Amino acid sequence: MPKWVNRPEGSNWGDFGEDDQLGTLNYIGTQERLAAAQEIREGLAFCLSLPLDLPGKLVLNPRRKPPRLAPTCLGSTPYINYPLSETDPLLRDVLSDDQVLLSTQYSTQWDSLAHVGALFDADGDGVAERCYYNGHRADVDVLGEGGEEGHASYARRLSVAAMAQTAIQGRGVLIDFVRHFGMGRTIVTLDMLKDVIKAQDVEIRKGDILLLRTGYAEALQDMQEAPDPDRLNATGAVLDGTDKSLHEWITQSRIAAIAADNYAVENPHTDPHACCLRLPLHHHCLFKLGLPLAELWDLRALATALAARRRNAAFLTAPPLFLPGAIGSPVTPVATI
Known part of the structure; x- marks a missing residue:
């Protein structure tokens, strides 16, 4: 649960609960x-x-790229217009299956x-730290590479x-x-x-x-x-x-x-x-x-x-x-x- 003693002027931090995310x-x-x-x-x-x-x-934003579609693959075989069998007359299915690399805000x-967070002294120690709404913290609640297995970015909260x-x-x-x-x-x-x-x-x-x-x-x-x-x-x-x-x-x-x-x-x-x-x-x-x-x-x-x-x-x-x-x-x- 995020802990803070200061909340920004004009904010509603804590009004919906100490751990509110909505x-x-x-x-x-x-x-x-x-x-x-x-x-x-x-x-x-x-x-x-x-x-x-x-x-x-x-x-509009050089960091955000348009979506790139590609087939899913089994080994090196792409599943686009893929016949389940070319020899068995009882298997007539043809499959197409895809995936996308997408910038979520493109x-x-x-x-x-x-x-969007800010540098703000939420814990009252006189030093501004990186934090987000309701006192949630960078590197604790919002993680970069290495912070969550398999992900280079991950917002836990x-x-x-x-x-x-x-x-x-x-x-x-x-x-x-x-x-x-x-x-x-x-x-x-x-x-x-x-x-x-x-x-x-x-x-x-x-x-x-x-x-x-x-x-x-x-x-x-x-x-x-x-x-x-x-x-x-x-x-x-x-x-x-x-x-x-x-x-x-x-x-x-x-x-x-x-x-x-x-x-x-x-x-x-x-x-x-x-x-x-x-x-x-x-x-x-x-x-x-x-x-x-x-x-x-x-x-x-x-x-x-x-x-x-x-x-x-x-x-x-x-x-x-x-x-x-x-x-x-x-x-x-x-x-x-």
């Missing part, structure tokens, strides 16, 4: 799921995942709470497996920045966010998952044959991670998670001399609150359908892979209206 996903209970199910009125379902080989030709994804076990079903609430701001790059402060919420008559409840449509993923899909990084960098709204009032609003709203169709939800700091965090919203959400973030979702079709019906909410099912130890996960979210 953070704000705790806000989604049976009543929240039952209420979310009331958003199903027509039985129309929408896949919110990009093809997992996008962004394809465009490199395309449509969840960040686990082990994705805070992995996507804990998220998967909750099933992540609830009310997804769409905030359509494209409809309000257009497709250009806009840095959205809390006041601007409130303007959109009011203009689109969005109701936000405890346990909701915010779905932020910015247009970024749409541009990404549309330009794959001719990728233009400069145009993409000028596309779509991003939350202003430096806006402290936005941090407080996220805390007080008691939302469960944020899923966006852009690359990082927020506008990353690019000034190398800026103090002290390159991703301050990730710090607030993942490290302080245990609020999961998701990126590169495909919200275009859902947004079109909801706008036509003058609605902004759907029943959302979006569990990550139940992959013990994983720090991120591909996801195929489904919204039903």
Whole structure:
């Protein structure tokens, strides 16, 4: 069990229990799921995942590689179009069986709470140590190479497996920045966010998952044959991670998670001399609150359908892979209206 005597200012460490691994996903209970199910009125379902080989030709993060499919093998024999027998007339089966090498956060994804930590003096000894949400520690709960047999990285705590076990079903609430701001790059402060919420008559409840449509993923899909990084960098709204009032609003709203169709939800700091965090919203959400973030979702079709019906909410099912130890996960979210 993690031990800490200090918790970060503005955090909720310990509020859900000393060993909590779910953070704000705790806000989604049976009543929240039952209420979310009331958003199903027509039985129309929408896949919110990009093809997992996008962004394809465009490199968003040089550390993350596109998926590589390969056959499984028995010895040196690949099992693709493999006949079980070429001589026995009674054995007519032909088998194909594959495997994948996949960066878990290359395309449509969840960040686990082990994705972003911070240097923080949690144990009160005057020395900042590497730790994560709720005081979980680097090299104890989140391990590197040699820390877990057979794995070069392994989150014993805070992995996507804990998220998967909750099933992540609830009310997804769409905030359509494209409809309000257009497709250009806009840095959205809390006041601007409130303007959109009011203009689109969005109701936000405890346990909701915010779905932020910015247009970024749409541009990404549309330009794959001719990728233009400069145009993409000028596309779509991003939350202003430096806006402290936005941090407080996220805390007080008691939302469960944020899923966006852009690359990082927020506008990353690019000034190398800026103090002290390159991703301050990730710090607030993942490290302080245990609020999961998701990126590169495909919200275009859902947004079109909801706008036509003058609605902004759907029943959302979006569990990550139940992959013990994983720090991120591909996801195929489904919204039903």
